[in-house]
Amino acid sequence: MTYIAKPKLHHPSLVKNKAGYTRRDYEGAVSTLCAGCGHDSISAAIIQACYELDILPHQVAKLSGIGCSSKAPTYFVGASHGFNTVHGRMPSVMTGANLANKDLIYMGVSGDGDSASIGLGQFAHVMRRGVNMTYIVMNNGVYGLTKGQFSATADKGSISKKGVANSDESIDMVSLAILMGATFVGRSFSGDKHQLVPLIKAAMAHKGAAFLDVISPCVAFNNHAGSTKSYDYVREHNEALNRIDFIEGREEITASYEPGTVTTVQQHDGSLLRLRKLGEEYDPSDKIAAMQRVQEGLAAGEVVTGLLYLDAAPKDLHSNLNTVDVPLNRLKTADLCPGSATLDRINAGLR
Amino acid sequence: MPQAIAAVNDFVVKFANVNGSGSASANELFARSILRMGVPVSPRNIFPSNIQGLPTWYEVRVTEKGYLGRRGGVDMMVAMNPQTWGEDVREIEPGGYLFYDSTKPMPSSMFREDINVIGVPLTAVTNATYSDARQRQLFKNIIYVGALSVLLDIDPEEIKRLFGEQFKGKEKLLDSNVKALNLGRDWATQHLDVGAVKLKVRRADNVGKRIFVEGNNAAALGAVYGGATVCAWYPITPSSSLAEAFMAHCKRLRHDKATGKAKYAIVQAEDELASIGMVIGAAWNGARAFTSTSGPGISLMTEFIGLASFAEVPAVIVNVQRGGPSTGMPTRTQQSDLLSCAYASNGDTKHVLLFPEDPKECFDFTAEALDLADRLQTPVFVMTDLDIGMNHRLCHPFEWDDKRDLDRGKVMTAEELQAGKNFGRYLDVDGDGIPYRTYPGTHPTKGSYFTRGTTKDEYARYSEEGAVYVRNMERLQKKFMTAARIAPQPVRYSSPKATRHGVIYFGSTSPAMAEALDHLEEGGNHVNALRVRAFPFAQSVEDFIHEHDKVFIVEQNRDAQLRTMILSEFTLDARKLIPVLHYDGTPITARFIAADIAKKLAQLKVVPFEKAAS
Numbered sequence: 001m002t003y004i005a006k007p008k009l010h011h012p013s014l015v016k017n018k019a020g021y022t023r024r025d026y027e028g029a030v031s032t033l034c035a036g037c038g039h040d041s042i043s044a045a046i047i048q049a050c051y052e053l054d055i056l057p058h059q060v061a062k063l064s065g066i067g068c069s070s071k072a073p074t075y076f077v078g079a080s081h082g083f084n085t086v087h088g089r090m091p092s093v094m095t096g097a098n099l100a101n102k103d104l105i106y107m108g109v110s111g112d113g114d115s116a117s118i119g120l121g122q123f124a125h126v127m128r129r130g131v132n133m134t135y136i137v138m139n140n141g142v143y144g145l146t147k148g149q150f151s152a153t154a155d156k157g158s159i160s161k162k163g164v165a166n167s168d169e170s171i172d173m174v175s176l177a178i179l180m181g182a183t184f185v186g187r188s189f190s191g192d193k194h195q196l197v198p199l200i201k202a203a204m205a206h207k208g209a210a211f212l213d214v215i216s217p218c219v220a221f222n223n224h225a226g227s228t229k230s231y232d233y234v235r236e237h238n239e240a241l242n243r244i245d246f247i248e249g250r251e252e253i254t255a256s257y258e259p260g261t262v263t264t265v266q267q268h269d270g271s272l273l274r275l276r277k278l279g280e281e282y283d284p285s286d287k288i289a290a291m292q293r294v295q296e297g298l299a300a301g302e303v304v305t306g307l308l309y310l311d312a313a314p315k316d317l318h319s320n321l322n323t324v325d326v327p328l329n330r331l332k333t334a335d336l337c338p339g340s341a342t343l344d345r346i347n348a349g350l351r
Numbered sequence: 352m353p354q355a356i357a358a359v360n361d362f363v364v365k366f367a368n369v370n371g372s373g374s375a376s377a378n379e380l381f382a383r384s385i386l387r388m389g390v391p392v393s394p395r396n397i398f399p400s401n402i403q404g405l406p407t408w409y410e411v412r413v414t415e416k417g418y419l420g421r422r423g424g425v426d427m428m429v430a431m432n433p434q435t436w437g438e439d440v441r442e443i444e445p446g447g448y449l450f451y452d453s454t455k456p457m458p459s460s461m462f463r464e465d466i467n468v469i470g471v472p473l474t475a476v477t478n479a480t481y482s483d484a485r486q487r488q489l490f491k492n493i494i495y496v497g498a499l500s501v502l503l504d505i506d507p508e509e510i511k512r513l514f515g516e517q518f519k520g521k522e523k524l525l526d527s528n529v530k531a532l533n534l535g536r537d538w539a540t541q542h543l544d545v546g547a548v549k550l551k552v553r554r555a556d557n558v559g560k561r562i563f564v565e566g567n568n569a570a571a572l573g574a575v576y577g578g579a580t581v582c583a584w585y586p587i588t589p590s591s592s593l594a595e596a597f598m599a600h601c602k603r604l605r606h607d608k609a610t611g612k613a614k615y616a617i618v619q620a621e622d623e624l625a626s627i628g629m630v631i632g633a634a635w636n637g638a639r640a641f642t643s644t645s646g647p648g649i650s651l652m653t654e655f656i657g658l659a660s661f662a663e664v665p666a667v668i669v670n671v672q673r674g675g676p677s678t679g680m681p682t683r684t685q686q687s688d689l690l691s692c693a694y695a696s697n698g699d700t701k702h703v704l705l706f707p708e709d710p711k712e713c714f715d716f717t718a719e720a721l722d723l724a725d726r727l728q729t730p731v732f733v734m735t736d737l738d739i740g741m742n743h744r745l746c747h748p749f750e751w752d753d754k755r756d757l758d759r760g761k762v763m764t765a766e767e768l769q770a771g772k773n774f775g776r777y778l779d780v781d782g783d784g785i786p787y788r789t790y791p792g793t794h795p796t797k798g799s800y801f802t803r804g805t806t807k808d809e810y811a812r813y814s815e816e817g818a819v820y821v822r823n824m825e826r827l828q829k830k831f832m833t834a835a836r837i838a839p840q841p842v843r844y845s846s847p848k849a850t851r852h853g854v855i856y857f858g859s860t861s862p863a864m865a866e867a868l869d870h871l872e873e874g875g876n877h878v879n880a881l882r883v884r885a886f887p888f889a890q891s892v893e894d895f896i897h898e899h900d901k902v903f904i905v906e907q908n909r910d911a912q913l914r915t916m917i918l919s920e921f922t923l924d925a926r927k928l929i930p931v932l933h934y935d936g937t938p939i940t941a942r943f944i945a946a947d948i949a950k951k952l953a954q955l956k957v958v959p960f961e962k963a964a965s
Contacts, residue, residue, distance in 0.1 A: 079796055080791070080799055081801075082801040082802065085631075086804060091625075092629050092632065093631055094632060095625075096636070097632035097633065099616040100580070100632070100635075100638030101790075103792070125625065129618070322613050323612060323616055324613065325610075328614070329790065331580060333756050336580065336605070336614065337575075337578060337751070340751045343750070343751045344748075350748075351558075
């Protein structure tokens with residue numbers, strides 16, 4: 001991070017994307033997180049993804065709960081509306097926002113305290129409702145704002161900065177998301193932008209509940225020997241199942257990978273995911289196999305990363321509710337109010 | 352026979368039944384048939400919190416004068432539940448009537464000497480005709496309605512017409528119900544001394560154009576007319592039927608004709624926290640949204656209500672109050688959530704409350720609440736209760752002005768932003784404390800901001816500076832004062848004679864109060880009355896108190912919550928405000944109000960000892 005305010009003037013030579021924006025246009029305020037915080041790397045990846053996707057910045061709605069991670073939306077896509085809600089309850093606010101206007105791009109940012117402890121219930125339900133969103137948990141296994149308590153994703157046996165061992169089982173957010181019905185589930189590492197950026201892009205193009213668990217070490221309270229969410233630990237134990245390339249549907253497809261190493265998955269909107277297999281043969285469309293692979297990784301002490309599960313043709317909350325194509329917040333009095341003649345008929349039926 | 356109560360179009364019949372026996376529709380049929388004869392009725396469900404097998408009561412007040420509150424006392428008890436026999440028999444007024452199933456003869460010790468007993472062998476009559484167990488259970492209820500129609504002179508043609516409407520297209524059901532009705536009528540005609548029963552219904556013309564509807568149904572319709580597109584709710588008695596009615600109304604009225612698609616979204620949330628969260632998210636994003644709940648739901652929503660208030664996001668919450676605290680009395684009525692709603696959440700928070708008196712105002716105020724929430728950018732509570740919400744009440748027909756446009760309040764458009772209009776999310780441009788907002792996605796470069804529950808400056812930037820915080824809190828207070836001006840104003844009723852005594856009341860107490868005022872007047876106790884319809888209170892509430900020496904405040908809670916709020920909002924001598932409190936979970940009665948005020952007035956008139964001696 002930097003404490004120096006960013007200049008408002010852009011250099012005229014900055015490259016613009018198809019929407020006419022430079023990468024700088026997707027940035028937000030200067031981060032106030034600790035220098036070296038993984039969350040800032042994730043914010044940078046979101047900025048990169050939005051820029052590469054050519055989205056209109058003001059079409060993003062970014063919502064968060066409470067905690068270090070939930071401060072992050074301030075630091076990306078500054079031209080969009082943001083909503084810091086209350087602890088653990090961002091999912092319901094995002095659900096409501098999505099109901100009101102299906103046309104915006106919803107980015108939910110949360111932390112492991114926010115989503116795995118107080119907000120576990122809302123996390124589960126937002127996934128099972130199929131809210132069209134990208135939900136990112138910036139997962140560091142620790143409470144940063146209150147200075148170093150374990151969160152519910154801290155591994156059993158891991159050691160806190162004060163030297164205390166965690167005696168509780170940890171909650172694996174990707175397993176939970178798959179189980180709850182998320183239709184796009186991935187995990188990545190804040191220090192691996194080559195994997196993270198295409199994952200975020202693919203999640204944003206996904207027309208359903210997309211979840212990304214991003215291990216994001218806390219440099220202040222959880223980046224020491226004994227922590228299983230430190231930079232060193234994650235780098236040593238990261239097993240990437242796949243690296244994905246994301247290609248929007250409108251682009252020409254050019255495959256440049258060696259035969260037999262690439263799988264292409266088309267999402268509902270026509271965008272393509274090319275999965276480059278690094279590990280063993282892995283099919284992300286098989287929900288049961290995905291669960292098994294994630295659990296095997298957990299048992300082996302591996303952080304399995306990549307696109308873990310994908311339903312390429314999901315149904316979202318609006319399609320389940322069969323709502324009109326016009327966003328509900330644009331309906332006018334004439335669309336909504338049945339008028340006095342109808343009311344007279346209703347009155348007549350109540351005598 | 353003891354002396355019998357004689358009354359035409361002015362008596363109370365109470366049915367004591369077993370929950371799950373199918374009596375509810377028969378009892379409602381009884382009430383509606385009287386209504387169809389042009390005689391106002393006011394029925395009330397009285398039921399404990401259980402699923403099946405336990406006692407349930409249905410009390411019908413027949414009232415030609417149109418008094419729709421509970422009167423108190425029972426003139427005829429239809430005692431169909433052996434479990435509650437003792438208390439049911441005790442409740443009958445001296446000279447009243449006990450109607451019971453005499454299939455098994457009862458010893459005279461089971462009756463009272465000062466009441467009239469009417470035995471009909473309902474089980475025997477039913478069993479002689481029907482062999483199927485469920486039919487026996489259901490038709491027994493229709494048979495007693497038949498017998499009662501003979502005793503009370505209810506026109507059987509009205510009952511048959513009601514059957515015709517209920518079973519339109521289902522001729523078999525229609526025929527079998529008419530048959531059961533006639534079974535009861537024939538038995539009563541042949542075996543009972545009809546003239547000995549001196550409670551009678553006579554055709555009148557006192558119903559007019561009025562409608563007969565439950566408050567929850569009315570509030571749901573108000574939400575449709577008020578333009579609500581998002582409803583997020585979680586089931587809780589006695590509010591569940593509100594969301595269910597909204598669903599039913601939307602199915603009929605809110606589907607796009609060409610595509611069949613829904614112009615609304617209803618989500619049954621996982622809990623009350625999520626339901627209010629969804630409402631806030633939807634309203635933040637420019638949709639009209641509401642939730643319905645009851646007291647314990649409000650407790651759960653409190654954190655979010657604070658957020659909506661401080662972040663200035665509209666939200667409409669219909670609170671169908673029940674007996675508290677905690678789980679309290681889930682199926683009984685109270686007005687005991689005033690304080691917990693008015694000041695919900697931590698810190699200095701105050702919220703707008705509306706108090707409808709009947710289903711008509713449930714309709715009006717729910718639609719109005721959606722406007723007010725948008726105009727004020729804050730949560731607005733519609734404070735109904737079980738008594739209005741779940742009981743059919745006779746009220747004026749719903750009205751709607753087709754020229755009325757949904758008032759979305761101060762929303763800055765892309766064009767206005769483009770034209771360079773100064774936008775500060777929390778700037779008080781107009782001096783009424785209400786700032787302008789933008790919906791997400793409005794403009795590519797202007798008008799975006801961060802919404803948060805933490806303190807901020809006029810441009811929505813996080814700021815903990817003391818002066819900035821104080822400025823914001825002062826503006827919120829100013830906005831609250833604006834609410835006092837634009838919310839529904841109090842309604843005043845003046846005594847025909849000049850008086851120094853007043854009474855303040857609100858919400859579902861209204862019909863009992865109207866009757867109590869008549870009783871007080873008849874007894875020579877003159878009082879002026881003021882019905883409060885909203886919090887924050889209008890200035891006229893304080894003026895009314897200043898105009899009187901003593902003001903009674905009638906409430907259905909233990910702690911005189913409205914009185915507390917009045918004392919907290921105005922500078923007053925607390926001794927002027929005399930509480931009149933009823934909170935046993937049953938709706939307040941005219942008898943209770945009139946007696947309590949008369950007693951307290953008598954105490955006020957006592958001449959002090961020293962003064963008398965001098």
